Amino acid sequence: MRHAHGTLFIGRTARHKGIRTYLSVFTIVCGTDFLVMIPIEAGRTDRMRIVQAYSDFSRGQFNKRVIMRILSRLSVAVSYPLMTLLLVMGVFILIGILALRGTRATTSDLMIRLTDQATERMRQYVLSTLHTPIRIGDFNAELVREGGMSIESSDDLSSQVPFLVSQLQAWRGVSAILISNQDDNGFWVERTPGGDLRLYEFFQEHEGYCVEWALDDLGRKLPGELSRFEYDPTQRPWYRAAIDSDDGVGWTPIYAWANSQEEGIVGSGRSVRLDSADGDLVGVIDVGFTVNDLSRELEGIKISPNGRVLIMDSAGMLVAANGIREADATTSGILASDSVDFEISGAVQALAGPDSFYDEHGFHHATFTGDDGEIYQVDSELLKQADGPDWTLVTILPESDVLAGVNVVQGRLIYASLVVLLFSAFVAILLARWITIPIVSLKRSAFGIASGNLDERFSSRGGLEFTQLSDALERMTRGLRERLDMRTALEVAMEVQQNLLPQKAPSSSSLDIAGFSVYSDETGGDYFDYPMLSDGTGDTNDESVTIAIGDVTGHGIGAALIMCAARTALRTCLLPDGSLGTLLRDVNTSLYGDVPNGRFMTMLMLRLAPDGSHMDWASAGHDPPIVYSPRLGTFNEPSGGGVPLAVLSDEPFEQYEMRLPEGDEIIFTATDGVWETANSDHELFGKERLMDVIRESSALTSEEIIQRVIEALDEFRGSTRPADDVTMVVIKRLP
Numbered sequence: 001m002r003h004a005h006g007t008l009f010i011g012r013t014a015r016h017k018g019i020r021t022y023l024s025v026f027t028i029v030c031g032t033d034f035l036v037m038i039p040i041e042a043g044r045t046d047r048m049r050i051v052q053a054y055s056d057f058s059r060g061q062f063n064k065r066v067i068m069r070i071l072s073r074l075s076v077a078v079s080y081p082l083m084t085l086l087l088v089m090g091v092f093i094l095i096g097i098l099a100l101r102g103t104r105a106t107t108s109d110l111m112i113r114l115t116d117q118a119t120e121r122m123r124q125y126v127l128s129t130l131h132t133p134i135r136i137g138d139f140n141a142e143l144v145r146e147g148g149m150s151i152e153s154s155d156d157l158s159s160q161v162p163f164l165v166s167q168l169q170a171w172r173g174v175s176a177i178l179i180s181n182q183d184d185n186g187f188w189v190e191r192t193p194g195g196d197l198r199l200y201e202f203f204q205e206h207e208g209y210c211v212e213w214a215l216d217d218l219g220r221k222l223p224g225e226l227s228r229f230e231y232d233p234t235q236r237p238w239y240r241a242a243i244d245s246d247d248g249v250g251w252t253p254i255y256a257w258a259n260s261q262e263e264g265i266v267g268s269g270r271s272v273r274l275d276s277a278d279g280d281l282v283g284v285i286d287v288g289f290t291v292n293d294l295s296r297e298l299e300g301i302k303i304s305p306n307g308r309v310l311i312m313d314s315a316g317m318l319v320a321a322n323g324i325r326e327a328d329a330t331t332s333g334i335l336a337s338d339s340v341d342f343e344i345s346g347a348v349q350a351l352a353g354p355d356s357f358y359d360e361h362g363f364h365h366a367t368f369t370g371d372d373g374e375i376y377q378v379d380s381e382l383l384k385q386a387d388g389p390d391w392t393l394v395t396i397l398p399e400s401d402v403l404a405g406v407n408v409v410q411g412r413l414i415y416a417s418l419v420v421l422l423f424s425a426f427v428a429i430l431l432a433r434w435i436t437i438p439i440v441s442l443k444r445s446a447f448g449i450a451s452g453n454l455d456e457r458f459s460s461r462g463g464l465e466f467t468q469l470s471d472a473l474e475r476m477t478r479g480l481r482e483r484l485d486m487r488t489a490l491e492v493a494m495e496v497q498q499n500l501l502p503q504k505a506p507s508s509s510s511l512d513i514a515g516f517s518v519y520s521d522e523t524g525g526d527y528f529d530y531p532m533l534s535d536g537t538g539d540t541n542d543e544s545v546t547i548a549i550g551d552v553t554g555h556g557i558g559a560a561l562i563m564c565a566a567r568t569a570l571r572t573c574l575l576p577d578g579s580l581g582t583l584l585r586d587v588n589t590s591l592y593g594d595v596p597n598g599r600f601m602t603m604l605m606l607r608l609a610p611d612g613s614h615m616d617w618a619s620a621g622h623d624p625p626i627v628y629s630p631r632l633g634t635f636n637e638p639s640g641g642g643v644p645l646a647v648l649s650d651e652p653f654e655q656y657e658m659r660l661p662e663g664d665e666i667i668f669t670a671t672d673g674v675w676e677t678a679n680s681d682h683e684l685f686g687k688e689r690l691m692d693v694i695r696e697s698s699a700l701t702s703e704e705i706i707q708r709v710i711e712a713l714d715e716f717r718g719s720t721r722p723a724d725d726v727t728m729v730v731i732k733r734l735p
Contacts, residue, residue, distance in 0.1 A: 088424035115379035116363045118303040118395045129297050132173050133270045133287035140285050141272045151181045151283050154203045164189045165219030175293045178286040184233050202231050238286040241271040248273035251389035254317040266291050294320035304401035312336040314390040347378040347396045375399045497560050502530050510611045514702035517727040525552025525559025526671050526727035531574050550603035551671040580605040580618035584653040588645045595646035602644045612733040618655045620645045625669040629662045630698040670728035677713050685716050702730040
């Protein structure tokens with residue numbers, strides 16, 4: 001453990017848990033004018049006290065008087081470079097955390113603000129688009145009221161066709177313009193999806209029918225009527241919207257327009273009721289648009305590279321959307337939640353879900369995840385216009401679009417912080433060059449020791465603080481010499497033991513297998529293996545896969561030796577298609593008598609079919625495998641097993657069989673160092689947290705699942721150094 005004020009070295013040897021533990025703690029607190037060395041032999045409780053005492057020291061929990069005394073004796077040659085580097089590193093770490101990780105709250109707030117802005121932009125755009133029907137309708141209504149447009153008779157109405165056609169061609173966002181008089185005679189001109197002009201007349205002389213005509217670009221009828229169909233204007237939505245409105249103005253809901261086309265047209269419009277001074281009905285003017293036309297207008301809204309916008313009415317009917325498939329926006333006027341476009345239906349369903357919420361500005365927010373794993377942010381807002389339809393505006397933004405700019409900013413912050421760090425480090429180096437010759441000499445000697453030359457001597461030249469530091473480092477060097485031989489032996493043992501673990505997982509088209517092991521000391525007692533009977537190529541497509549995982553009590557050299565003996569016995573006793581229970585019995589027989597009293601080993605054996613459809617397993621005191629099915633969302637931890645190895649002689653072990661019918665199972669097995677990981681409050685990680693991590697990372701590969709578990713353990717523990725050996729193997733069935 002390192003700190004700006006000193007270093008804590010801890011080493012230990014253990015024969016067995018619960019017997020005697022020798023702990024050597026060598027604590028060196030190095031300032032510029034003092035040094036303290038504490039040799040300690042203690043048990044686990046005393047060791048924790050020493051570590052806690054050092055932790056208190058490193059956090060600066062001092063008496064104010066002691067702090068002031070230390071600071072007053074610090075050399076400027078030391079304090080200036082040190083404070084400069086600490087300041088630079090602190091700023092760099094802070095910028096790095098903000099740029100690379102950020103916080104969940106900040107990201108969430110950013111997403112909410114961006115989606116709110118996008119929705120408000122769309123609302124303003126839609127309001128400007130809807131302003132066209134309002135202007136045309138009010139303009140024509142004013143003409144009728146002032147006598148500039150006569151609509152009293154059928155002939156009067158027919159004479160207005162060219163005028164309305166010119167309006168239709170001038171305003172591309174409008175699809176149809178309709179006028180009727182007090183006798184319910186009327187017509188409308190309409191632009192078809194193909195761009196042709198049509199005239200629809202419903203006069204009394206047509207005896208309840210509407211007659212369809214083709215028009216040229218000047219609004220003149222072309223010879224020969226195209227069709228006729230029954231038509232009652234008083235029952236049409238445009239008529240009811242005007243008549244039933246209190247102020248004589250109303251927006252129609254989304255409805256199918258009357259025409260002779262095989263595939264109908266769906267749209268909406270704004271109807272204006274014309275009344276005389278006496279309050280009698282003079283006529284109705286309706287200016288409408290199709291959902292296709294409005295969707296084409298929405299194509300001009302680019303809220304992000306892959307962002308979507310849509311409009312739905314109060315009944316949930318899809319009014320318009322950009323990027324929508326043509327079949328979704330025509331014919332029948334579908335419910336937005338029933339759209340085959342998964343982004344539209346997913347957004348509407350998310351807004352109706354329990355996880356949606358309203359922010360302080362009244363925007364409705366929700367999220368959903370696409371089939372490709374992309375997370376979409378959904379934001380909705382009412383149109384909120386007095387003279388406007390009762391519509392809801394919805395924006396759909398992929399998080400990748402929104403965070404693209406954030407990533408660019410983060411990259412720039414990283415580059416800027418690196419420049420600042422390099423510049424400040426350069427300045428600090430210049431300051432360090434001014435440090436006195438004794439400090440340079442001490443550094444040279446320290447580097448010599450770091451390179452392995454423990455015969456290096458420290459010069460005692462300089463003031464009091466340098467003399468004290470030199471003497472302290474001399475005592476430290478003598479202690480390091482005594483430990484070097486033991487450390488070298490441990491490194492050799494660690495290298496040998498690491499080479500005994502499998503270097504790669506079996507290769508299979510049906511199974512994704514990954515393993516991981518880390519020891520709390522240089523060597524440990526955890527073990528996993530893929531003992532195979534093939535030629536060693538690792539290709540297991542045509543044969544079953546055998547997996548072994550074990551845990552020896554204790555740590556260090558003793559546990560490592562037992563682990564090696566168990567590995568040898570396992571590979572020696574393994575037979576083709578033999579019973580896993582028999583295999584554990586043979587391994588137990590081999591170990592019993594060779595393992596000292598009080599020491600034992602747990603082991604779990606798995607054998608999976610080539611296609612992963614079933615699994616045989618046997619346990620010697622080891623926790624059974626955890627099986628998770630993402631499709632069902634359930635965990636299964638089978639029961640069974642025997643006593644640990646090397647406890648009883650001639651102990652029988654049973655083999656169990658487990659079917660894996662879902663085809664997506666994730667099999668997780670590990671040593672107890674995973675779920676017995678403890679935090680600073682002595683709370684255990686537990687299997688419930690482990691299952692949560694497996695569930696959240698079930699879509700990842702086996703190796704990535706292991707990495708997520710490791711990250712969760714490190715975060716829970718508060719450090720990356722485990723107190724116990726940690727080993728795990730993950731098998732994931734592939735589709």
